[in-house]
Amino acid sequence: MTWWPYVRLAAAVLGAAAITRQAWLAIGNALAADTEWGSHLPTVVVNFFSYFTILSNLVAVIALAIGGIWMLRHRRSTDLEPAWLATILVCASSYMIVTGIVYNILLRNIPLAGLSDVWTNETLHVVMPLVMLLDVLFAPRRRGLPWSALWIVAAFPIVWAGYTLVRGEHITSPLYGRPWWYPYPFLDPHQVPAGYVGVAGYILGIAAVIVGVGAFVVWIGRRRGIRS
Numbered sequence: 001m002t003w004w005p006y007v008r009l010a011a012a013v014l015g016a017a018a019i020t021r022q023a024w025l026a027i028g029n030a031l032a033a034d035t036e037w038g039s040h041l042p043t044v045v046v047n048f049f050s051y052f053t054i055l056s057n058l059v060a061v062i063a064l065a066i067g068g069i070w071m072l073r074h075r076r077s078t079d080l081e082p083a084w085l086a087t088i089l090v091c092a093s094s095y096m097i098v099t100g101i102v103y104n105i106l107l108r109n110i111p112l113a114g115l116s117d118v119w120t121n122e123t124l125h126v127v128m129p130l131v132m133l134l135d136v137l138f139a140p141r142r143r144g145l146p147w148s149a150l151w152i153v154a155a156f157p158i159v160w161a162g163y164t165l166v167r168g169e170h171i172t173s174p175l176y177g178r179p180w181w182y183p184y185p186f187l188d189p190h191q192v193p194a195g196y197v198g199v200a201g202y203i204l205g206i207a208a209v210i211v212g213v214g215a216f217v218v219w220i221g222r223r224r225g226i227r228s
């Protein structure tokens with residue numbers, strides 16, 4: 001498919017535009033806030049990059065851009081993608097597919113409250129996950145990775161969950177002024193029934209989804225490509 005690198009590059013531009021738009025909205029809210037906690041720009045910026053959605057989309061944008069450029073540079077050869085690129089794509093695809101699943105099951109009906117708009121929200125949570133799923137299923141010249149790649153897939157979400165739980169109790173919510181802030185309601189022990197026990201249940205459930213999706217992505221890659 002000679003047009004696939006252009007699909008990857010177009011999706012990378014779209015994802016980058018949606019992330020930029022989302023960042024602009026977050027910064028604009030901070031600049032317009034009339035409270036000390038709402039206008040504290042460093043906290044708002046760090047909060048922005050604490051969302052799994054934003055981080056997974058960043059990984060996807062980078063993976064798609066590198067993958068598209070690599071395909072263009074090697075369009076006259078039949079080489080499979082290198083193992084390092086295949087690993088990045090497996091991680092990006094797994095995180096984005098999970099982002100789409102979690103958003104549509106747990107978060108779709110939560111009001112945006114000025115934190116996003118419809119175009120940005122749907123691009124980051126629906127369009128980009130679908131693009132990454134299609135990349136898994138149809139992108140040419142895929143390399144199959146060993147099952148041990150699942151450890152790499154799981155590493156980032158584990159670190160992110162630990163970071164989120166440790167940081168959450170020490171950050172004042174820019175929107176509500178509460179003395180805690182968590183990026184998602186299902187990670188907030190103040191909102192989830194049974195507190196940290198309930199949060200642990202959500203984390204275990206999402207971890208199982210991440211491992212399951214990662215296994216699916218690796219399996220598809222092993223069936224479609226040459227195993228490394």
